[in-house]
Amino acid sequence: MTKIKSTRIQSIDILRGLVMVLMALDHTRDYFHLGASMNNPTDLETTTPILFITRFITHYCAPVFVFLAGTSAYLYGSNKTKPQLFKFLFTRGLWLVFLEIFVNSLNWTFDLTYSFIGLQVIWAIGISMIVLSFIILLPKKVILITGIILVAGHNMLDSITMQGNSLKSILWYMLHQPNVIPISQTRFAFVAYPVIPWIGLIALGYCFGSLYTRGFPKEIRKKWLLRLGICSVLLFFIIRGVNLYGDLNPWSVQDTLGKTVMSFFKVTKYPPSLCYLLITIGPSLLFLYAIEKANNKITDFFLVFGRVPLFYYFLHIFVIHSFAILGVILLNDNWQEILSNSTGRPILTLAKLGYSLFVVYVMWIFIVTLLYFPSKKYMIYKTNNKKKWWLSYL
Numbered sequence: 001m002t003k004i005k006s007t008r009i010q011s012i013d014i015l016r017g018l019v020m021v022l023m024a025l026d027h028t029r030d031y032f033h034l035g036a037s038m039n040n041p042t043d044l045e046t047t048t049p050i051l052f053i054t055r056f057i058t059h060y061c062a063p064v065f066v067f068l069a070g071t072s073a074y075l076y077g078s079n080k081t082k083p084q085l086f087k088f089l090f091t092r093g094l095w096l097v098f099l100e101i102f103v104n105s106l107n108w109t110f111d112l113t114y115s116f117i118g119l120q121v122i123w124a125i126g127i128s129m130i131v132l133s134f135i136i137l138l139p140k141k142v143i144l145i146t147g148i149i150l151v152a153g154h155n156m157l158d159s160i161t162m163q164g165n166s167l168k169s170i171l172w173y174m175l176h177q178p179n180v181i182p183i184s185q186t187r188f189a190f191v192a193y194p195v196i197p198w199i200g201l202i203a204l205g206y207c208f209g210s211l212y213t214r215g216f217p218k219e220i221r222k223k224w225l226l227r228l229g230i231c232s233v234l235l236f237f238i239i240r241g242v243n244l245y246g247d248l249n250p251w252s253v254q255d256t257l258g259k260t261v262m263s264f265f266k267v268t269k270y271p272p273s274l275c276y277l278l279i280t281i282g283p284s285l286l287f288l289y290a291i292e293k294a295n296n297k298i299t300d301f302f303l304v305f306g307r308v309p310l311f312y313y314f315l316h317i318f319v320i321h322s323f324a325i326l327g328v329i330l331l332n333d334n335w336q337e338i339l340s341n342s343t344g345r346p347i348l349t350l351a352k353l354g355y356s357l358f359v360v361y362v363m364w365i366f367i368v369t370l371l372y373f374p375s376k377k378y379m380i381y382k383t384n385n386k387k388k389w390w391l392s393y394l
Contacts, residue, residue: 013306014294017303066201070204105118108321127198155246160172236279308378
């Protein structure tokens with residue numbers, strides 16, 4: 001790995017790679033865990049501590065992914081003009097929205113009729129990049145304030161809910177209220193990632209990128225990483241402890257200490273609450289502080305996934321889904337009937353035939369190990385072909 005020359009910032013890629021690996025755990029659970037189709041892993045009445053933790057640690061994936069997308073945008077634009085950066089962010093944002101609708105939805109369903117279209121994290125990043133392409137034209141202080149307002153203030157909008165399929169309602173679903181949008185009698189889209197808080201987060205990530213510009217003192221950067229990380233975690237405990245604002249679902253004392261702890265950490269992801277973002281981004285900044293100079297076989301492993309995140313993302317969904325189908329074929333005599341009835345949202349059908357959480361972890365390790373090899377080959381290819389402009393979109 002050390003022989004592969006790259007101008008990329010290693011600690012950022014390691015963090016991104018780590019959350020990409022954790023993301024595969026969550027998606028493996030979606031397809032393989034027996035209870036995935038019937039019970040929410042954060043439902044205090046049905047979950048277990050290990051299942052709750054399995055879900056909670058994967059909360060870090062989306063916010064870190066979006067935050068670092070903003071950081072990468074800043075670093076990419078550090079040697080570009082504003083018009084050049086605007087063009088890149090705008091076109092890449094459109095490209096990501098296209099990929100979400102036509103590639104990622106197909107990966108999740110294997111349904112060529114596109115009866116179910118999921119607007120998830122790639123969609124959120126795409127829309128956020130399009131908005132960011134305009135925001136970067138503002139002074140950096142204004143960008144920072146805008147990001148803070150959107151992240152810290154969007155929970156004030158939680159009480160606003162809409163119903164129906166009017167243009168106003170659909171727009172609100174995309175901005176702040178997760179909901180289903182019917183496209184036709186046999187086709188619908190689900191907005192899982194309303195974009196207001198994600199736009200704020202990518203703006204903050206963009207400002208954060210200034211800490212990693214060439215020539216910025218490492219000592220000062222580490223101080224900021226430590227301060228910001230600790231402050232974010234402390235703010236989480238203060239705001240969550242007060243229990244008046246910062247999350248759609250307040251916590252409560254349960255009949256056991258374990259359930260009370262889980263209730264406290266049961267933060268809202270859709271859309272991501274202020275508490276959710278504080279407890280995910282804060283520890284991530286502390287992680288960056290800790291691995292500033294880390295360089296070993298473990299970091300090299302995560303580095304591979306962090307340098308080809310989009311390639312890995314689409315590949316891992318396809319592979320997990322394919323292995324879930326293979327499990328059905330191998331273990332069920334009536335597999336043809338099962339698969340023929342699993343169109344649209346096959347994840348629900350496949351999970352009903354799923355396995356224990358132990359098997360989920362085994363499959364996760366196996367799939368990540370398997371994906372390491374094509375990801376590393378693609379990483380090397382990208383590194384050796386930097387002049388090919390289209391690689392920046394993949």
